Amino acid sequence: MRTTTILxxxxxxxxxxxxxxxxxxxxxxxxxxxxxxESSHGTATMEVVTENWERRMSMEVWSLGTEYxxxxxxxxxxxxxxxxxxxxxxxxxxxxxxxxxxxxxxSMMMGAWMGSHFTNDDLVKESRLIEDYDIDISFDGAxxxxxxxxxxxxxxxxxxxxxxxxxxxxxxxxWMPTWARYxxxxxxxxxxxxxxxxxxxxxxxxxxxxxxxxxxKPGERTTVRYESLEFDVGMGESFFSLRALxxxxx
Amino acid sequence: xxxxxxxxxGWRNLGRNRRRTLITMGGLAFGYLAxxxxxxxxxxxxxxxxxxxxxxxxxxxxxxxxxxxxxRKIYDTIGGRDGADVAALLRSVDADPVxxxxxxxxxxxxxxxxxAATTAGMLMGIDPAREVHVSNILNxxxxxxxxxxxxxxxxxxxEMARQLGVGVGEELILVVPAADGSMGNDLYTVSGxxxxxxxxxxxxxxxxxxxxxxSLLALDPGRVHEIAAxxxxxxxxxxxxxxxxxxxxxxxxxxxxxxxxxxxxxxLDYAQLVQAWNGVIIFIVFAIAIxxxxxxxxxxxxxxxxxxxxxxALGTTPFAVVRSILAEALSLGAISIGIGVVLTTPLFLWFxxxxxxxxxxxxxxxxxxxxxxxxxxxxxxxxxWVWSGVALLLTALVAALYPAARAARIPPADTLSGL
Numbered sequence: 001m002r003t004t005t006i007l008x009x010x011x012x013x014x015x016x017x018x019x020x021x022x023x024x025x026x027x028x029x030x031x032x033x034x035x036x037x038e039s040s041h042g043t044a045t046m047e048v049v050t051e052n053w054e055r056r057m058s059m060e061v062w063s064l065g066t067e068y069x070x071x072x073x074x075x076x077x078x079x080x081x082x083x084x085x086x087x088x089x090x091x092x093x094x095x096x097x098x099x100x101x102x103x104x105x106x107s108m109m110m111g112a113w114m115g116s117h118f119t120n121d122d123l124v125k126e127s128r129l130i131e132d133y134d135i136d137i138s139f140d141g142a143x144x145x146x147x148x149x150x151x152x153x154x155x156x157x158x159x160x161x162x163x164x165x166x167x168x169x170x171x172x173x174x175w176m177p178t179w180a181r182y183x184x185x186x187x188x189x190x191x192x193x194x195x196x197x198x199x200x201x202x203x204x205x206x207x208x209x210x211x212x213x214x215x216x217k218p219g220e221r222t223t224v225r226y227e228s229l230e231f232d233v234g235m236g237e238s239f240f241s242l243r244a245l246x247x248x249x250x
Numbered sequence: 251x252x253x254x255x256x257x258x259x260g261w262r263n264l265g266r267n268r269r270r271t272l273i274t275m276g277g278l279a280f281g282y283l284a285x286x287x288x289x290x291x292x293x294x295x296x297x298x299x300x301x302x303x304x305x306x307x308x309x310x311x312x313x314x315x316x317x318x319x320x321x322r323k324i325y326d327t328i329g330g331r332d333g334a335d336v337a338a339l340l341r342s343v344d345a346d347p348v349x350x351x352x353x354x355x356x357x358x359x360x361x362x363x364x365x366a367a368t369t370a371g372m373l374m375g376i377d378p379a380r381e382v383h384v385s386n387i388l389n390x391x392x393x394x395x396x397x398x399x400x401x402x403x404x405x406x407x408x409e410m411a412r413q414l415g416v417g418v419g420e421e422l423i424l425v426v427p428a429a430d431g432s433m434g435n436d437l438y439t440v441s442g443x444x445x446x447x448x449x450x451x452x453x454x455x456x457x458x459x460x461x462x463x464x465s466l467l468a469l470d471p472g473r474v475h476e477i478a479a480x481x482x483x484x485x486x487x488x489x490x491x492x493x494x495x496x497x498x499x500x501x502x503x504x505x506x507x508x509x510x511x512x513x514x515x516x517x518l519d520y521a522q523l524v525q526a527w528n529g530v531i532i533f534i535v536f537a538i539a540i541x542x543x544x545x546x547x548x549x550x551x552x553x554x555x556x557x558x559x560x561x562x563a564l565g566t567t568p569f570a571v572v573r574s575i576l577a578e579a580l581s582l583g584a585i586s587i588g589i590g591v592v593l594t595t596p597l598f599l600w601f602x603x604x605x606x607x608x609x610x611x612x613x614x615x616x617x618x619x620x621x622x623x624x625x626x627x628x629x630x631x632x633x634x635w636v637w638s639g640v641a642l643l644l645t646a647l648v649a650a651l652y653p654a655a656r657a658a659r660i661p662p663a664d665t666l667s668g669l
Contacts, residue, residue: 048431050431052325052429052431053429053430053431054431055430055431055432078432079432079433082433093425095423095425095433095435097435097436098423098435098436098437100363100365100423100437101365102361102363102365102368102423102425103363103368104361104368105361105368105369105370107369107370108361108368108370111370112427114433115427115431115432115433
């Protein structure tokens with residue numbers, strides 16, 4: 001009798017954790033895919049504010065699944081044509097001024113991408129959250145009158161990631177992310193990403209503005225604003241080739 | 251001044267058993283030689299390390315904006331965002347009496363790519379004509395030639411050339427985050443390859459002309475990160491740094507003038523540690539010698555038991571006996587110093603003028619990030635010669651104290667009656 005009760009309890013416990021785990025994974029997977037779809041094409045502007053300078057860049061972005069993306073700078077003139085190709089774990093830059101393509105070495109993956117507060121590593125790793133992290137729902141309820149989930153992402157032991165922990169907040173009614181906080185291995189907050197301006201682009205509800213603020217440089221930020229976005233535009237993997245990187249993505 | 255009979259007695263006693271005296275003196279003289287040469291070698295090694303570390307690239311003193319170190323941001327040029335009159339600064343530094351040369355430098359971290367391979371590099375912009383008077387880096391060019399002024403020449407280390415698979419005459423792409431936030435990028439030609447022997451330098455540094463790097467970084471010509479200066483005797487650098495600092499009004503202008511002792515404190519610590527070691531070496535060598543001398547003196551006084559008893563019986567005070575034995579020991583020490591100096595001088599001169607090169611035994615090695623040649627180089631330090639002599643005399647004196655005290659207590663009647 002007693003054994004049966006314990007067994008039953010264990011089963012219930014196992015079932016409920018299993019369920020929660022799946023939901024947490026689903027939420028992050030959904031967040032990952034919001035901006036991508038099967039394939040996507042869009043235009044955006046990036047504004048970078050640092051202690052030393054401020055600049056704006058316009059760019060055109062293509063992506064296929066989570067493995068491929070191509071970003072091409074369209075303005076200002078000095079950087080026009082500069083492009084970044086992400087294919088799997090690799091990042092390549094095309095420099096129109098010298099008409100050369102270079103691969104970013106592993107040692108520079110933590111370097112800034114185009115002078116912004118994003119790193120090259122962000123381009124590679126951002127799409128892999130569900131593979132590299134164990135995800136738990138750490139909060140489920142109302143914050144400032146909005147029902148949200150807060151998720152804690154802890155790196156899997158074997159995952160080669162730079163963060164010690166990531167916290168995500170996602171709205172329950174439309175599964176839109178509102179912020180993400182990145183902590184280092186000493187559990188200190190390194191940067192905060194905020195998602196705002198939720199609107200329908202290309203037939204989907206997306207956060208059109210994404211803002212990154214590094215914790216150690218107060219006043220600095222990078223803001224990416226999507227102006228247009230279309231989904232499932234039907235590109236193949238061949239579109240994301242070094243040849244395409246040089247030729248302008250057309 | 252009259253020496254007194256006790257000195258005469260002590261001095262003459264040295265001649266009683268000449269062979270024994272000579273052997274003891276030989277021991278002390280060899281101790282002197284060992285101490286002087288060991289200390290000179292250790293100081294030679296330290297000097298070699300300091301010279302190598304400062305001459306390879308650092309220089310003996312450097313001038314920066316006081317915000318520049320330790321983060322080394324490209325924005326923190328001398329004189330801040332507005333830059334400075336670099337030519338005037340160089341003139342002021344050159345004017346200091348001990349400065350042998352001064353050179354401006356610009357630094358930036360970036361990507362160095364051959365197209366097929368890419369690596370992270372430390373780009374350094376220099377004035378080739380001035381740089382040769384400050385550091386040895388351009389002398390380390392083993393293939394091709396140093397970057398020409400106002401050119402797109404670039405010189406990289408041997409290890410970087412290997413990693414990138416490029417040779418002289420081939421093309422390199424540089425990509426750097428520029429001071430205006432853009433991605434500076436351009437093509438350069440490898441004009442030379444250097445081999446400093448320091449792994450970090452050979453794998454990471456890429457050297458080009460100052461204006462070429464400034465234009466890549468979108469920095470004005472008046473903006474440099476560093477002025478490095480060379481001073482022939484590294485130990486004069488701290489005083490020179492203070493002098494130049496005052497002369498430039500450095501503090502008020504937000505400039506710092508730092509000698510190598512502050513740029514590389516670990517090296518100064520090491521030099522001071524070596525100095526402390528010198529004392530330890532002197533102590534150990536002479537502590538061993540004390541027992542040898544004490545043994546000789548005990549033997550000598552034991553042999554002269556009856557003679558000392560007669561002296562005491564005739565009214566000599568025990569203190570006078572002690573004095574005669576101490577005089578004997580001091581004479582022994584003094585002659586030993588003479589022999590020691592005579593033995594040490596030719597050896598020292600040989601090591602000083604033609605230090606034996608041990609590279610057949612093992613190649614160059616690095617220590618605290620400095621490349622060191624395996625040569626038995628010695629440093630001339632008169633203080634060590636003097637102090638070793640003083641230590642030797644003290645050794646002889648201390649070693650004689652116990653035998654002298656025993657001699658003074660010899661009972662005259664018992665000894666003379668043959669007991």
